[in-house]
Amino acid sequence: MNTKGYEYCSGCGICLLVCPLWKKTGSMSHTRKGRAKALQGGAALEDIAASVDACLLCGSCEPACPEGIGIAAMNMEQRRNLNKLRTNYPSWYPEPSGMKTRIKDNALHNSIILIAGEYQGNNLKALSAVIELLGGNKKVSPAADDGRDIAGLLEAGLPVTQDRIDDFITPLRHADTLVVSEGLLHRPLRKWLPNKKIIGTGEALLSSAHIRKALGPEDLYIIECRGYHSDYERLVKFYDRMRKETGCQTNLDLQRIAIPTGASSLQAKKGIEAAGCLEQARWIIRGRSMKRIVVEDIADLAVFQRVADVPVIYAGQLSRDNL
Ligand code: SF4
Ligand code: SF4
Structure with missing residues (x-):
């Protein structure tokens, strides 16, 4: 670090x-x-x-x-x-009172826990199924508590109570792998639970040969930035291998930095246009030839749908189509 x-x-x-x-x-x-x-x-x-x-x-x-x-x-x-030093916070700050209180997940005695609150219904089932395939005989449990309120408070520099952190991490202690879609949580989870393997949903999905086969040179694959940059050296190698195998384009520049849209930021949750996400997305796709955009971060879906004239899907949909 x-x-x-x-x-x-x-x-x-x-x-x-x-x-x-x-x-x-x-x-x-x-x-x-x-x-x-x-x-x-x-x-x-x-x-x-x-x-x-x-x-x-x-x-x-x-x-x-x-x-x-x-x-x-x-x-x-x-x-x-x-x-x-101040009492007036920016308008996009989360309300400290918006913090979830005392969510009690059952202790999850499984080996892989999926923390991806934005995936719902069939998408959640499909995502769980792929990750379960990858885990061999390990069972996958979606966590009821996705910790997004904690991520929002950390991002704004507001206090998070130890009780809330304990409620979030206690059910996770029995897993050996956490698949976490909110990239901002990767660093704190590594600190709170140092012996766990913590990866993003994109990495989990791309670990499947079935999913990688669904990607090709006419796809632009948008990597979720926060999780990627938190584990940069390892993930540069992972995504290089994926790029070579599938031939797909990515939002990585020549230094292998993931060019962000900023769509996951608190500012963008109040408005993707004002946060500059649309301009960033236009910049990412400028001069490219692609027939589809695949986003790891579900927040990027709305952004690219606004600026691209090709279909935009999120990586979880690859799983639904390729099981
Ligand atoms: S990359 Fe930016 S922060 Fe780092 S040394 Fe250069 S100017 Fe400073
Ligand atoms: S918005 Fe700019 S300064 Fe802030 S984390 Fe991203 S690259 Fe760094």
Whole structure:
């Protein structure tokens, strides 16, 4: 895990290349570099509040940074510290009272737990079935508690009670693998449950040869950014293998950074247009020739459907069609 702080920023600007805010605003002060250089120059946290709030926490800048600065953790810490200094929060912040209380999952004595609250009905059944196939004789249990309220509070730098964390993770202790669709939860879950294998739904699905066979060169496959960047070195290799085998296109750039739409951010939950997601999606598809777009993050579905003139499906639908 990268632990270096803003003091180590050399100002090289490589993080700008992948930052959706730089693309949208063209304003240096809205970038990770801009915030780091301002703090190095003696600015107070309040002086860079607008920039800290604007960050979509896509995590793309962290693996791009040659200094190895722990950017994702730093962004959230700055939000936490900023929250202590103010009483007026951005309009897109979650309500602390919106936190789920005392959800009690039964202890799940199975080997794989699927934490993907946005998958419902037949899609959830299909996703569970594929993951179960991959797990051999391991049974898959969808978790009743998807922890998304926790993810929202962490993203906003708001406190999460230890009781709530305990309620979320206690039923997960009996599993050896957690398949988690909310990428922002991957890092905290690795900290809370250090012995578990934690992967995204996309990786779980693509581990099946049946699913990989359903992809080809005319597909553009959109990788979920937050989970990918949280385990970057390992997943670069995983997706390189997948790309070579299927021939499909991806939203990875030449540095193998996943170009984000920002659709999973709290800001985008209030409005994908205002958050700049549509512009980002247009940029990702510009100049490409494809007949279908497959998204890992269900939040990207609405974004690409707005800007693309080809069918857009999410990766879970590949499972339904290829069992
Ligand atoms: S996390 Fe994303 S939006 Fe925030 S500074 Fe980094 S690249 Fe830009
Ligand atoms: S990539 Fe890292 S070192 Fe370079 S400007 Fe961005 S934060 Fe600073």
